[in-house]
Amino acid sequence: MSAAEITAAPERQRGRMNRAQIVNAALALGLVGFGLGVWAMGEIFLVTLATKVAILAIAGAGLNLVLGFGGLVSFGHSAYFGLGGYTAGILAHHALNYTPMFEWPFLFEGTTSMPVIWITAMIVGALAAAMIGALSLRTAGVYFIMITLAFGQMIFYFAISWPAYGGEDGLPIYVRNGFPGLNTLDPIQFFGLVCAVLFAVLALIAILARSRFGLALQAARQNRQRLMAVGIRPGGVLLVAFVISGAITALAGALYADLNRFVSPSMLSWHLSGELLVFLILGGTGRLFAPLAGAGLYIALEHLLGGVSDHWQLFFGLLLLAVVLFARGGVIGFLAEGKRHG
Amino acid sequence: MAEPTLDIRGLSKSFGALKATDDVSLDLRPGEIHALIGPNGAGKSTLIKQISGEIAPDAGEIRLDGRRLSGVDAAGRARLGMARSFQVSSVASEFTVLQNVVLAAQGASGATFRFFRPVMRDTALLDPARDCIAQAGLMGREDVPAAALAHGERRKLEIAMALALRPRLFLLDEPMAGMGTEGARALGDLLDGLRHRAPILLVEHDMDAVFRLSDRISVLVYGRIIATGTPGEIRADPEVQRVYLGEEA
Numbered sequence: 001m002s003a004a005e006i007t008a009a010p011e012r013q014r015g016r017m018n019r020a021q022i023v024n025a026a027l028a029l030g031l032v033g034f035g036l037g038v039w040a041m042g043e044i045f046l047v048t049l050a051t052k053v054a055i056l057a058i059a060g061a062g063l064n065l066v067l068g069f070g071g072l073v074s075f076g077h078s079a080y081f082g083l084g085g086y087t088a089g090i091l092a093h094h095a096l097n098y099t100p101m102f103e104w105p106f107l108f109e110g111t112t113s114m115p116v117i118w119i120t121a122m123i124v125g126a127l128a129a130a131m132i133g134a135l136s137l138r139t140a141g142v143y144f145i146m147i148t149l150a151f152g153q154m155i156f157y158f159a160i161s162w163p164a165y166g167g168e169d170g171l172p173i174y175v176r177n178g179f180p181g182l183n184t185l186d187p188i189q190f191f192g193l194v195c196a197v198l199f200a201v202l203a204l205i206a207i208l209a210r211s212r213f214g215l216a217l218q219a220a221r222q223n224r225q226r227l228m229a230v231g232i233r234p235g236g237v238l239l240v241a242f243v244i245s246g247a248i249t250a251l252a253g254a255l256y257a258d259l260n261r262f263v264s265p266s267m268l269s270w271h272l273s274g275e276l277l278v279f280l281i282l283g284g285t286g287r288l289f290a291p292l293a294g295a296g297l298y299i300a301l302e303h304l305l306g307g308v309s310d311h312w313q314l315f316f317g318l319l320l321l322a323v324v325l326f327a328r329g330g331v332i333g334f335l336a337e338g339k340r341h342g
Numbered sequence: 343m344a345e346p347t348l349d350i351r352g353l354s355k356s357f358g359a360l361k362a363t364d365d366v367s368l369d370l371r372p373g374e375i376h377a378l379i380g381p382n383g384a385g386k387s388t389l390i391k392q393i394s395g396e397i398a399p400d401a402g403e404i405r406l407d408g409r410r411l412s413g414v415d416a417a418g419r420a421r422l423g424m425a426r427s428f429q430v431s432s433v434a435s436e437f438t439v440l441q442n443v444v445l446a447a448q449g450a451s452g453a454t455f456r457f458f459r460p461v462m463r464d465t466a467l468l469d470p471a472r473d474c475i476a477q478a479g480l481m482g483r484e485d486v487p488a489a490a491l492a493h494g495e496r497r498k499l500e501i502a503m504a505l506a507l508r509p510r511l512f513l514l515d516e517p518m519a520g521m522g523t524e525g526a527r528a529l530g531d532l533l534d535g536l537r538h539r540a541p542i543l544l545v546e547h548d549m550d551a552v553f554r555l556s557d558r559i560s561v562l563v564y565g566r567i568i569a570t571g572t573p574g575e576i577r578a579d580p581e582v583q584r585v586y587l588g589e590e591a
Contacts, residue, residue: 207457207458208457210460210461210462211456211457211458211459211460211461212448212453212454212455212456212457212459212461212464212467213454213455213456213457214461215441215444215445215448215461216445216448216454218434218436218437219434219437219445222434222435222436222437223432223433223434223435225428225432226428226432226433226434227417227434227445227449228396228415228416228417228420229394229416229420229426229428229432230420230445230446230448230449230450230503230506230507231417231418231420231421231449231450231452231507232417232445232448232449232454233415233417236454236455237454240455
């Protein structure tokens with residue numbers, strides 16, 4: 001009953017924080033505190049790692065909107081992540097080479113301004129999600145999973161076979177794009193910027209979840225027949241959620257491209273779609289902070305276990321199995337409610 | 343005589359060789375409870391689904407307040423005031439009672455694409471929702487998750503949701519199924535009062551309730567209506583006795 005709690009929360013308790021809210025606050029403070037701590041110790045690599053966690057959490061938050069609240073298992077969210085990345089890469093590529101993107105019907109030049117890139121990436125992600133969603137939402141269940149995967153793979157192979165922007169080799173961004181008033185090449189400043197975006201996205205999703213739209217979206221997950229019977233068409237509600245989700249995940253992709261200063265088709269690969277799903281399962285699908293908890297745990301384990309053994313994914317797989325079998329509510333469910341939902 | 347709220351003419355639906363609905367005509371008049379009875383497999387649920395818009399008839403037409411409904415889907419019919427309950431209780435089980443009824447009030451308002459204001463503080467939806475909960479007899483249960491409700495309470499929740507739709511008519515598919523004698527009686531009293539809000543087309547197996555509550559009864563057998571009349575007429579109808587009531591009496 002995770003997602004429903006978000007809408008129920010303001011009714012049930014006013015003023016006092018409940019356990020789930022304490023866990024959320026701890027996660028947010030943990031991320032920021034970790035970033036600042038390792039920066040103070042001069043561990044720049046770890047600052048970058050924390051930035052990666054925050055960016056992947058944004059992408060996961062996009063997926064959480066459709067999966068956790070709407071109940072749609074999209075196995076193709078790498079498409080929006082990669083499109084966002086390529087938007088950043090291509091715009092920067094043209095700006096740095098002083099070549100316009102296109103001159104007709106109007107002059108469209110590249111840019112190295114992050115705000116412009118973000119908005120463009122979100123529009124691209126939203127348009128792609130609108131097209132893919134409109135077709136995919138005609139199906140349900142396993143077919144929905146498969147068709148979203150198929151669209152993701154289509155875009156992946158398109159990127160590989162299109163030589164203009166690097167094809168299989170990817171596209172470098174020589175200088176990290178800029179944000180007014182900040183030096184984005186300073187790791188801690190970029191980390192701060194990414195955290196601000198993450199918390200803005202989570203705040204937006206919290207607001208959406210409590211709105212009329214959010215109520216209908218969560219009802220669509222539970223019982224589409226009932227939603228129809230009260231006069232609300234689930235298709236429209238789910239499509240709008242899918243479009244917002246695509247835009248958020250594309251925004252994350254644009255940030256990820258800037259983090260690595262490199263875009264490649266691997267951002268579009270189905271592995272990434274799978275990782276986003278894993279973040280949510282680990283964190284607790286449908287919980288607002290699940291993507292942050294899941295991405296943090298995943299990257300930490302990759303870093304720590306990866307140092308111990310090349311086969312870290314074996315141990316990781318066992319952990320995932322344990323979560324699915326014994327802690328359905330994920331890490332947040334476990335911390336916020338104890339084992340009751342096992 | 344008043345114009346019927348619901349008017350069904352010559353409705354037919356086949357699944358392959360099976361005629362599930364065979365030239366059915368019936369109407370629902372303001373203020374009445376019209377019961378639809380018939381043995382299992384007579385096509386009652388198929389008929390209800392055609393009225394609610396979940397499946398399309400092969401032939402015939404359905405009018406609500408004189409308006410033809412062909413081409414209007416289930417959501418559109420709900421917004422026109424067709425309030426449906428399901429044979430197996432169908433609510434959003436993770437939501438509380440209040441959230442479920444607010445959802446119905448939101449559906450009736452026609453404004454779902456509002457993204458920022460918290461819905462559970464929206465008095466335009468909360469006030470009518472609380473009112474409907476009280477009318478359905480669920481006062482004090484607003485914050486209970488639907489999954490935790492007793493069977494009878496979930497039936498009442500469906501009634502509360504139907505009320506929140508500002509109904510022109512109720513389409514109730516076996517609302518008393520699975521309820522004890524006591525619960526069925528209480529629900530019967532509730533329905534008895536509702537007929538003045540909007541007429542009720544009632545599919546029900548509980549014959550005591552049907553004969554106690556109904557103004558008219560139609561008997562459906564193998565997709566055909568074999569008789570329509572007052573409870574007294576139906577009880578006295580020899581064909582009805584032969585094919586249906588006789589089996590149980």
